[in-house]
Amino acid sequence: MRLRALLLALCLATPIFGTPVFAVQPDEILSDPxxxxxxxxxxxxxxCLVCRNENIDDSNAELARDLRLLVRxxxxxxxxxQEALDFIVARYGEYVLLxxxxxxxxxxxxxxxxxxLLGGLGLAAVYLRRRRSASDAGTAKLTxxxxxxLNEILND
Known part of the structure; x- marks a missing residue:
């Protein structure tokens, strides 16, 4: 019974603990909603320039905090x-954009x-066409x- 109660409590708590956590600190939040x-x-x-494929809202890195403060x-x-984005891109480069x-x-x-991809497909088509024409030329009729x-060799 205790195990069932524990499992039930964990299942009910999962949505609470499984929600996304933002790294935005309370002192960063603007008063104007x-x-x-x-x-x-x-x-x-x-x-985030430290975490690479994480946005600055989700990153705990100090540089991400600086970028969040700069945006605000x-x-x-x-x-x-657009002006805020242009300013940040001018300062950090276009790599900062996800x-x-x-x-x-x-x-x-x-x-x-x-x-x-198209170049590779073209090269493959040329290769296959040349290979087919070369094999056709190799099967010419015997004089x-x-x-x-040949008959003489095979009959001996």
Whole structure:
């Protein structure tokens, strides 16, 4: 009975303990709920430069905290969301964006994968076509003299 009660308590507590935990500290939260919501939205799209594939809202790294404070500072200063992002990208580089833009130098990276796939398929098609034509040329008919010599060798 005690085991059942313990399991039931664990099952009921899982949603409480299983909720996502944000690293945003209480002293970082803005008093204006609208600005705080904008800051949270922006933070979701910014990469923690220490943790790599984690956004700054979820990261406990000191640099992520600095970025969260910088976002809030820019919003309090009156920047639009795009101006705040532009400021951070200008300071830390485009790597700070979790979803990089698909223009400029990144266009090469966006196009490289599909272009390499198409190039590989093209090379495979050329290779297979040449191989097929080479095998067709290798199965040419024997001349009557060659056929007679073959029959002679096989009958001996």
């Amino acid at each position: 609208a600005l705080e919501a904008r800051a949270r939205d922006l933070s979701q799209g910014l990469r 500072e820019r919003l309090v200063a009156g920047d639009t969301d 979803n990089p833009t698909s223009g400029g130098a990144n266009l090469i990276l966006w196009i490289a994968g599909p272009a390499m 009557p003299e060659e056929q007679a010599r």
